[in-house]
Amino acid sequence: MNSNKDIFTPAVASMQASAIREIFKLIAKDDIISFAAGIPAPELFPAKQWAKITNDVLTNTPAPALVYGVTEGYVPLRELTKERAKKLGVYNEEVDELIMTSGAQQAIDLSAKVLLEVGDGVIIEKPSFIGSLNAFRSYGAKLYDVDIEDDGLNLSQVEEHLKNHKNIKFIYTIPTFQNPSGTTMSVNKRKALLELAKKYDVFILEDNPYGELRFKGEAVATIKSMDTEGRVIYAGTYSKTLAPGLRVGFVSARKDIVDRVVVVKQVNDVHTPVLNQMMVYEYIKNYDYDAHIQKCANEYGEKCALMISEMEKHFPEECTFTRPDGGIFILCTMPEGVDTKEVLGDAIENKVAFVPGNTFMADIDAPSNIFRLNFSVTTKESITKGIKILGDVLKKYV
């Protein structure tokens, strides 16, 4: 029985590799202007400071950086992360605990692992981040999708699912500068969503990788900050403000939940590499991290404004798009019936790339008329050049 194709769990057997990853393989081959990325701008990484930090640590006190660390995280970074999280209202020491993870991806994966049995349900945004959807799928979860409006989730669809599906364990949302839409959920909707979660006794998994990268408008309170009873599991990260390759994130949640996340993390990777956690800690301790975040946000704000003004000039008017106040993404919507996967093929031939909408859907095989643009990585020159080319491609499909 083991020798044939039935050796894998049904959940894992049915998983597909991320389509975004396949696109990256496609576009890595050529001199292509890529709006497909999902990362901060590498020239903003504090690499020089880290060269000094790693050199100091590995020369003067190498052992703690290279032996096993505790599963909960490098103590000074964990304490500092708690302090910052407390200021942001996403860590309430009365009810919460906080554990450092190998990126927010692991925060989401292990939170799902402790909660989801095969057949359990998760409410997701449509569109949403494929990495999270696949994590839920890997435990055999059923996904129930809900449209995103300009001010966040369609709440009547949320309640409809909660009424009809008693298997739902939590609602997964990226309420601020959502991936891929760039939209932000309104305060009122956040409050109402939390009320719904209480009424139907489910958790909310709030994923907030981009929240600190605001370049316009007023800060909106996190859902976690409105939560008094430990109903919100909060996934945070240093990936988008410092560097994604370090893989340093965290979960802040009710103590009993974090206690279980610790136990499954211990058998997953024992701990997040200590040197990487030290790099984050020493950087924040010795340099001006808040100024760094502001600098990144300003830069992304300029690039976003430039991209939107070029889109207004060159895109066909049938293509609508979001106007984010922060983060790194803009979502575009083509007329019904356009398959943006097909458009991508054409775009790549013209040396421009984006991520087509199907990759953000529960059903990855159905055609989608939306697509995602990233504005953080490309240079301003390439934004100007690439958006014009893309506009010409899009005009053929309206």
Added chain:
Amino acid sequence: MNSNKDIFTPAVASMQASAIREIFKLIAKDDIISFAAGIPAPELFPAKQWAKITNDVLTNTPAPALVYGVTEGYVPLRELTKERAKKLGVYNEEVDELIMTSGAQQAIDLSAKVLLEVGDGVIIEKPSFIGSLNAFRSYGAKLYDVDIEDDGLNLSQVEEHLKNHKNIKFIYTIPTFQNPSGTTMSVNKRKALLELAKKYDVFILEDNPYGELRFKGEAVATIKSMDTEGRVIYAGTYSKTLAPGLRVGFVSARKDIVDRVVVVKQVNDVHTPVLNQMMVYEYIKNYDYDAHIQKCANEYGEKCALMISEMEKHFPEECTFTRPDGGIFILCTMPEGVDTKEVLGDAIENKVAFVPGNTFMADIDAPSNIFRLNFSVTTKESITKGIKILGDVLKKYV
């Protein structure tokens, strides 16, 4: 329903934090001679070389070290690891693929994740490495234990389980310098074990973190090297030869299995931090890694010989122990009825620590008369001093 204690999956709810970890908290408080560790000697880490490597990388080409990497691993390290694995006979390019993981722990956890549904069975060694047992438990697996003899697993017990339990998916073994016993499975038993796996159509998960640290005797072929049909999943690591805190390991297995491990790793931590993989790669490329391994093995061989000669002098004759040819552990057996957890309390009062046997068992709550000693970390002076103290403590229990 979610608010109460039933929120976790039954598998995760029943897991216990590693008892070893609890012991570390206990012994970290005082000036204790610890034989409880499970790590290589920190003074042997190539920290100076890494200070130079990280400084060079982060100064000259920081972006690739800090952006997202591919899930399969940093390409140059993956290629180099394949080359080394080929030489060791644990990677057969005809049938196998190889993926870099965040330590061998992740190699084991994700291999288990793709194979194990709730209720599936795993044959394990008694005693065995708690981190792996808990990983299997976290997916709801049933564990069937088999005694270890001087030359490895009791094969008739293995076959008994395979006959009686049709749910068994794989046999988990650390055949070389086993943790905690330090014993090595004979070539004949390895061949016979592989035949049993074929006969009953199950996989073997071969975990080999210590295999390269041989200080005595002749190398014994890995089970993976005897495997022609992709029946052995091999977990390797740089943790015990370079540094555990980097969290860099790998899986070599049949292509379809590694393909699924890639998919679940992508949703678990996206990729192992690239900087850490570069540190391993640049070290091996620029320095003499094989000489480094030999130096470590020599050092551990001297410490092991010293520890055994001190044990022969000071331990009560009722306490028997293994005489390993490599690795970092010696296993001791006290007379039936002695609970080594109780002995540990006494030992700690006398400023010496070890790991009691219950932590290596499927049933962690049952008393055990065995305990594990580590000889890689403690100085020779402390070995001499600590073993004498421990001998006096043990004499009270025979």
